[in-house]
Amino acid sequence: MKILVTGGAGFIGSAVVRRAMGDGHQVVNLDALTYAANLENVADVAKLPGYAFEHADIRDRAALDRVFARHRPDAVMHLAAESHVDRSIDGPGAFIETNVNGTYNMLEAARTYWTGAGRPEGFRFHHISTDEVFGSLGETGKFTEDTPYDPRSPYSASKAASDHLVRAWHETYGLPVILTNCSNNYGPFHFPEKLVPVVILRALAGQPIPVYGDGGNVRDWLYVEDHADALLLCLQRGRVGRSYNIGGENEARNIDLVRTICAHLDALRPEDAPHERLITFVTDRPGHDRRYAIDPARIRTELGWRPSVTLEEGLRRTVEWYLANEDWWRPLLGREGVGKRLGQG
Template sequence: MKILVTGGAGFIGSAVVRLAVARGHEVVNLDALTYAANLENVAGAARSNLYSFEQADIRDRAALDRIFATHNPDAVMHLAAESHVDRSIDGPGEFIQTNVTGTFNMLEAARAHWTRAGKPEAFRFHHISTDEVFGTLGETGKFTEETPYAPNSPYSASKAASDHLVRAWAETYGLPVVMTNCSNNYGPYHFPEKLIPVVILNALHGRPIPVYGKGENVRDWLYVEDHADALLLVVAKGKLGRSYNIGGENEAKNIDIVRTICALLDEMRPDGAPHDRLITYVTDRPGHDLRYAIDPSRIREELGWRPSVTLEEGLRRTVRWYLDNEAWWRPLLERAGVGQRLGTKA
């Protein structure tokens, strides 16, 4: 299969690219190389003759048409997106342009390509989204594929809009689509503005570890390589028009994640111990969702997928990876906004 992966130099996209190439798929990596992208994430895959790269912005329809015509992909895996909630609070316009207008352009370019090719039955447009479109849960319950949409941040609202566009293009034009909504990802190559890499890197530098509110917010944590495995399964075997929720079955409070990372660093890098002395509670994010949790029954029962990495093992692997890969993360600390508290303009 030849797969066009958008956002393939980002965190989740690069995991998909690495795994797809390793499994023998041809991959076209389309990425605009904005602040959170890094071609080092796919350096190994790039050495394969199965890999090719196109620097382009999904807001540029002409570039998309050229790329479809040049590479003639069998499937699209659309991951390109602005994804940081705090940045969306400070600058929502970029999120609307990339996540909504960009997805519209991708759908139209894919539809034109599919139509020119005679509407092949095997073609797939796989839209990758987030559980944040469902809003927030109380202390009980889980998101299913039937949960009503109730986004609470500019980021989640823009992703919800993109999900609705994909559904509409399937219903109106017959475009063969599959969709997935995932829980919080973590693991190697995670850009250092999200919770887990922030905790690791601040602790290594002896800086305060910021915890929003009281750290009581609950997330379902999904190891990124497990997620990539699930995505490749869905694009190959998912039922047309179907959406699948992908979760790690690993719920944890943010403060417990932070304390676990500190304990791992105490073990692996004891010269800074105890690292939990650096935990600092800060003003909560505006509109901070209390709890996310995914019911992954559909993907388990229909496609036979389950996560393989426990939260304990995944956090250990992640901390070890950051300790061993300073050459990767050190230059990223100089990029715009990294290390600063964002999302306060509300």
Template structure:
């Protein structure tokens, strides 16, 4: 199989690239190399005979047609997206342009390629999305594949729109698609504007660790390596038109998460005082969803997948990775917006 992965120099995409290449899959990594991308994320597979990198933008329809014509993939895993909620509050246009218009151009290029090859039944277009499209949960309940869409941020609205486009291209044109919606990811190579790397790097710098509101918003945390494994499984075994929710089964409040990270840092890199002393509560994000939680029963029952990382093992491994890879994250801290409070104003 030749697999085209979009956004393969990003956090989740690069994890999929590394796993796919290691399995012997022929991978074409397509990335526009915008601010959150980093080719160091895939340096371990660069030069492998089953790996090719292509710099191109999914918003460029002609470029997408050219990529399909040149590389003739048997499957597509679409991860390229603008993904930071705070940035979407400050600048929603980029999210509409990339996540909606870009997905449209990619779908059209994939459809033309699929049709030109005689519409093979084993072709797949795997669209990777987020649980945020379902909105916010109360104190109980879980998102399932039947949950209604109710996005509350420009980011989640743009991802919801892309989900609907993919479904429409399947229903209208017969394009063989599978879809997945995941919970919050964490792990190595996460761009240092997201919560977990922010906490680690602020703590190491002795700076205030910001927590939005009261820190009681709840997220379900999924290790990126578990997620990549699930994505490749869905690509291989998921029936056409099927969707799967992928969760880590690791719910915790933001405050609890930060406290756990501080405790791990206290053990691995002791400072002059407990790192939790740096916790600082700041004004909440506008429209901050209260709780996300995924019921992964379908993917467990149908495909036999469940996460292998616990919060204890996964968070410790993640903290240790950032401690051991200072050169990687220091090179990214100068990029626009990193370290700044974004998305604060309505």
């Protein structure tokens, strides 16, 4: 299968590219190479037969039409997005332009290509989204595919809008779509502005580790390579028009996640222990959802998928990866916004 992956130089997108290539698929990696993208993420597969890179922006419809015409993909996996909640608070416009308008452009380019090719039955448009579109949970309950949308940040609102567009293009035009909504990802190649890499790199530098509010916000954590496996499974075996929630079945409070990372660092870098001494509670960001949790029953029952990596094991692997790959993350620390307090409202 030839798969067009948008955002394939990003964190989750690059994991999908690496796994798809490993599974024997051809991949066209389309990426605008914005601040969080890094072609080093796919360096191990970039020279393999069947890989192609297209430097293009999903906001540029003409460029998308050229990519579809040139490569004629069998499927699209649409991951390109602005994804950092804090950045969406400081600058929501970029999130509307990329996540809403960009997804519209992708849908129209895909529909034009699919229609012109005679509506091949096997074509799929797989839209990858987030559990944040469902809003915030109380102490109990989990998100299902039928949970009403209730986004609370500019980021989640823009992703909710893109989800609605994808469903509308299926219902109105018959475009064969699949949607997935995932929980928080973590793992190797994670751009150093999200919680897990921030904790690791701050601790290594002996700098304060910022924790929002009281640290009691709960997330369901999904190892990125497990997520890539699930996405490719949904693409190939998911039912057209259906959505699948992908969760890690690993709920944890932010403060407990941070302490676990510190414990792994204590074991691996004992000369700087205890790293927990660096934890600093900071003013919470506006609209900070209290708890997310996914019920993955549909993907487990229909497609037979479950996560294979526990949070404890995944965090250990992630810490070890960052310790072994300073040459990857060190140059990224100078990129715009990295290391700064964002999203203060």
